[in-house]
Amino acid sequence: MSDNPPIEFDFPDLRRWETGGAAPYVHVRDSGKPGPTVMVAALTHGNEVSGAIVVDALLAAGLKPRQGTLIFSFNNIEAYLSFDAKNPFKSRMIDEDFNRTWGRLDQPATTLETRRAQVIKPFVECADFLLDLHSMHDDCVPLMLCGPLDRGVALAQKLGAPVDIVRDRGHAAGMRMRDYGGFGDPKDTKTALLIETGQHWRASSVEVAKDVTARFLVETGIVEEADLPAGWKQPTPSGQRVVQVTHAIATKRGNFTPAKRFEGQEVIAKAGTVLGHDDGEPVTTPYDNCVLVMPSINRPLRAGVTVVRLGRLL
Numbered sequence: 001m002s003d004n005p006p007i008e009f010d011f012p013d014l015r016r017w018e019t020g021g022a023a024p025y026v027h028v029r030d031s032g033k034p035g036p037t038v039m040v041a042a043l044t045h046g047n048e049v050s051g052a053i054v055v056d057a058l059l060a061a062g063l064k065p066r067q068g069t070l071i072f073s074f075n076n077i078e079a080y081l082s083f084d085a086k087n088p089f090k091s092r093m094i095d096e097d098f099n100r101t102w103g104r105l106d107q108p109a110t111t112l113e114t115r116r117a118q119v120i121k122p123f124v125e126c127a128d129f130l131l132d133l134h135s136m137h138d139d140c141v142p143l144m145l146c147g148p149l150d151r152g153v154a155l156a157q158k159l160g161a162p163v164d165i166v167r168d169r170g171h172a173a174g175m176r177m178r179d180y181g182g183f184g185d186p187k188d189t190k191t192a193l194l195i196e197t198g199q200h201w202r203a204s205s206v207e208v209a210k211d212v213t214a215r216f217l218v219e220t221g222i223v224e225e226a227d228l229p230a231g232w233k234q235p236t237p238s239g240q241r242v243v244q245v246t247h248a249i250a251t252k253r254g255n256f257t258p259a260k261r262f263e264g265q266e267v268i269a270k271a272g273t274v275l276g277h278d279d280g281e282p283v284t285t286p287y288d289n290c291v292l293v294m295p296s297i298n299r300p301l302r303a304g305v306t307v308v309r310l311g312r313l314l
């Protein structure tokens with residue numbers, strides 16, 4: 001018996017997108033008319049397949065921009081191609097996390113991921129708007145990670161879905177693609193969003209990836225809704241909420257015991273509520289109405305790994 005979650009959809013054969021583009025597995029469509037450059041990226045993590053299904057479908061449909069330029073990329077394609085259903089989490093990456101390399105791309109590439117990021121970098125530099133399509137290890141509600149800047153929150157609110165918007169600063173372990181260059185510069189106007197569509201292999205993750213991508217492409221003005229496949233856009237939720245991440249709780253030695261099972265995005269009413277014990281030391285909520293963002297609390301973790309991020313409702 002395997003403890004791995006079920007895989008609820010077929011993985012697309014992406015090899016047809018290797019050639020014929022601006023770079024391997026990168027395709028650029030220029031309308032010939034002035035307008036924004038808009039990039040949709042899939043497979044920043046190789047086993048996060050919902051975004052790959054979306055980009056594969058849009059390329060296959062021949063989606064063209066009405067103005068500006070549209071860029072599609074499959075980022076860590078080598079990791080995707082290494083997928084093994086017996087060990088499905090391993091294909092997140094080959095040598096290292098593609099999405100932690102972006103602060104050191106001026107240095108010689110020593111890993112498959114830094115080499116690939118150097119190929120992807122000029123396209124990210126061209127883009128005015130970037131949507132990076134991810135999914136989650138754990139079964140959690142979809143989250144839009146809009147970065148630390150006001151304009152990220154504003155764009156996420158214009159999209160109108162998903163319900164949960166997370167304002168965050170990224171990872172101490174290295175810069176994400178979505179924070180690179182002008183995207184992370186408070187004085188620039190380039191705006192990036194990172195959607196976590198739900199658990200990697202849930203059919204619902206594909207629905208979320210389709211919905212959010214459709215909203216993003218229409219909002220940036222690059223296409224009209226009628227240009228997109230029917231049925232992608234879902235009903236707009238009645239409201240959204242924004243959570244500011246304030247703390248990242250890491251386990252010191254990988255010896256964290258949760259107080260209960262957490263699903264993610266719970267609001268813990270009282271400050272001082274025990275979330276669990278790390279090496280026997282209680283970990284408590286620092287303020288009232290504390291939101292648990294993407295808890296990895298329910299599974300064994302290595303030393304130093306983030307167990308949960310804590311946030312305030314804005």
Ligand SMILES: [Zn+2]
Nearest residue numbers: 045048134135
């Ligand atoms: Zn990811």
